[in-house]
Amino acid sequence: MAKKKGSPKTxxxxxxxxNKVSTNGKKAIQEVFENLGGAEGLKMWAMKDERxxxxxxxxxxxxxxxxxxxxxxxxxxxxxxNIMLSSDG
Numbered sequence: 001m002a003k004k005k006g007s008p009k010t011x012x013x014x015x016x017x018x019n020k021v022s023t024n025g026k027k028a029i030q031e032v033f034e035n036l037g038g039a040e041g042l043k044m045w046a047m048k049d050e051r052x053x054x055x056x057x058x059x060x061x062x063x064x065x066x067x068x069x070x071x072x073x074x075x076x077x078x079x080x081x082n083i084m085l086s087s088d089g
Contacts (some may be wrong), residue, residue: 041072
């Protein structure tokens, strides 16, 4: 039987309680990041190869920037990115 509209919430997580899976996942990613050299290690990886640098700017960076800031047309956070790839090797 369905609850009547307007009846109080019973059971489940309380409002504002963080999801355990998300919290544990973020902790694991943070630990791996630190073990791989942290920000300096990420910088070295990105600078090692143009494909890594492109992956950083097109796949990694946009996922960690808050969506509200990234989509602010008046104050864009992400500059346009033009990567020139040479076929010379």
